[in-house]
Amino acid sequence: MKYLILTTLVFALVSPQSHAQNSTTSNSPHHYKVRIDAQKNRAHVEADIQLEGNQLSLFNVNPMPGFPNGQADFLENILVTNKSGETIKLINKGEGDFELASAGNQAIHLSYEVRLEHDKLNWPAGNEEVLYHTDEGIMMTGYALFLVPAEKMSGDTQVDFILPNGWLANTAMQTLQHPPTASDSTVTTSFIAHSRRELVNNAMFFGSAKSTQLQAGGIQLSIVLGKRYWPQRQLFEDLLRQQLKSYLPMFGAKPLAARYLIIINQGDTGDGGAFSGSFSQFLRADAELRTRPIWGRVLAHELLHFWNGLSLVPENDQEEWFKEGVTDYLTIVSMSQNRLISHAHVQQWLENLSRGQMVARRAQGIQESVRDAAKNKHQNWLLVYGGGSIAGLALDIELRRASADKIGLSQLMQVLYRDFALQGKKYQLKDIALAAQQLTGKDFYPLLRNLVENKQAVELSPIFAAIGLQLEQYLLLEHSLLKNPQASAIEKARFKAIFGFGFE
Incomplete structure (x- = not known):
């Protein structure tokens, strides 16, 4: 999520069962040992892997000027040997992909080093998604650290972190062995990852913090x-x-x-x-x-992503508007209902939907649809997030209209979560429309296509009118929402049902 903020804080969410499951060993087919040196600028990695296929990859690399292989250019001294200790030649295919010059499907030993200097660059997605140092430690993602089997990685992976004195490892993985309390020169903590995704697609923090x-x-x-x-x-x-x-x-x-x-x-x-x-x-x-x-x-937006975005997952980036924009809309709605933001903040956010759409279309000159704009999400974030939020608001309103205000976006999220997230399935635009139709009997596909496949600015006045507001616009940045003096009791009640406080 792209906003404006900063601090030094780390949250580790651990399941209530994890401590009961802790042990000191595992029978995992893959085992990584990661040692961060005392200078905190290099990680030494040793791994025993049961390789399927004959390729290794550092996933999710971002090529940069001077760094054509992205994060893979920070790997050094890569060495692969077979179970007999013989060196296997490794062919660098570029952008984090490596191919073994021998038959695949074998047990290998892998060693390499990672220069922990990524924060000397400004990464396209932001350093918070790659690696950075603080005076209390290092944040890094598994994408920057773990060279893994590219084709398939079956079974669990044990990871041992050997850290400088006084440092702790904070990961999303299940703890196998807690660090000793004695003051040793190094501290080793072991974890278990139950999938390749859990291993690489996560952030970690190593250091000291209460x-x-x-x-x-x-x-x-x-x-x-x-x-x-x-x-x-x-x-x-x-x-x-x-x-x-x-x-x-x-x-x-x-x-x-x-x-x-x-x-x-x-x-x-x-x-x-x-x-x-x-x-x-x-x-x-x-x-x-x-x-x-x-x-x-x-914080609330990123926390909601654990449901919408990481559990409920789109088929491709064309549905980023739903993953990001609808998440933003639901964040505002829930914070408003919880009285964590005021009526004034809600109104400002709603006005910014209109203002942001005009800036994206006229000032930035984005001519793509909201769905297609996600192909360059970091540049077009104003349209992806804002256009998705507009779609979330419009979808919420139309669900209520079609059900005599008995069904809203929350009920739609429950259906999608049940039918896709809990079933391990990914959704597309048509699935959202079908779920809305199942709830209300109305065909929502034309509405959704107009909201996210249209290459023109969405007409917002009728959307705001449905919650009792009157949109006034002047030039590019003058956008104001006023109480509509002709607002019906239903429209006023709809505003309260969505945002949790009375129409003002």
Whole structure:
């Protein structure tokens, strides 16, 4: 999620069952040992892998000027040997892909080093989605660290982290062995990843930071806070508790992953990124009550991604509008219902939907549809997020209209979550329309196509009128919402049903 914020904080979400499942060994077919040196600028990796096929990959690399292979250019001294100790030649195919010059489907030993210098660059998706240092440790993603079988990686993977004295490993993986309390020169912590996705598609934090725990919405969270934010922990905890309690009934079930890690550090971009069981977030300043609509919205948005985006997954990037924009809409709605943002903040956000659409279309000159704009999401984020939020609002309103205001977007999310997330299936645009039709009997496909496949700005006046608001626009940036003096009682009640407070 791209916003403006920053701080030093880390949340590790651990399932209530994880401690009971802890052990000191595993029978995993894959085993990685990662040692971070005392200077904190290099990771040494040793791995024993049961390779299927004959290719290894560093996934999700981002080529950059001077770094044509992206994160793979930070790997050094890669060596592969077979079970007899014989060296296997490795062919670098580029952009993180490597091919063994021998038959595949064999046990191999892999060793390499990773220069932990990624934060010397400004990555397209943001350093919070790659790697960065703080005075308390290092955040990195599995995408930057783990060279893994490219074609398939069956079974579990044990990972041992050997860290400098005083450091702890915070991961989304199940803990196998807790670090000793004695002051050793290094600390080893072991984890188990139950899939390749859990291993690589996650953020991790290594270092020193105090922690606290809370449980809400059926999820247990371990929150690790940087020293700047430890005194402000109650504000974070209160927001997380309230939002988690809202998200559980919104989707009708827990998110799919068993463990989570949330990492928040100070950073000027205020950007963040969500992963399969974690998210990495920059916050701009302290967590204050008066700025909660800003930093709180960032946290609440990324937290909601554990349901919409990481459990409920689109077929391809054309549905980024639903993953990001609808998530943003539901974030605003739930925070408003929880009284975490005011009526004034809701109105400003609604006005920004109109303003942002005009900026994207006229100032930025984006001529693609909301669906197609996701092909360049980081450049077109204003249209992807804003257009998706407009679609979320319009869809919520039309669901209510078609059901005498008995059914809204939350009921649609429950159906999609049940039929796709819990079944391990990915959805497309037609699936959203079909689920809405099943709830109301109305064909929603024409509406959705007009909202997200149209290459022109969406006409917002009738959408706002359906919740009792009158849109006034002047030039590019002057967009105001007024109470419609002709608003019906139904329209006023609909506004309250969505946002949780009376029509004002």
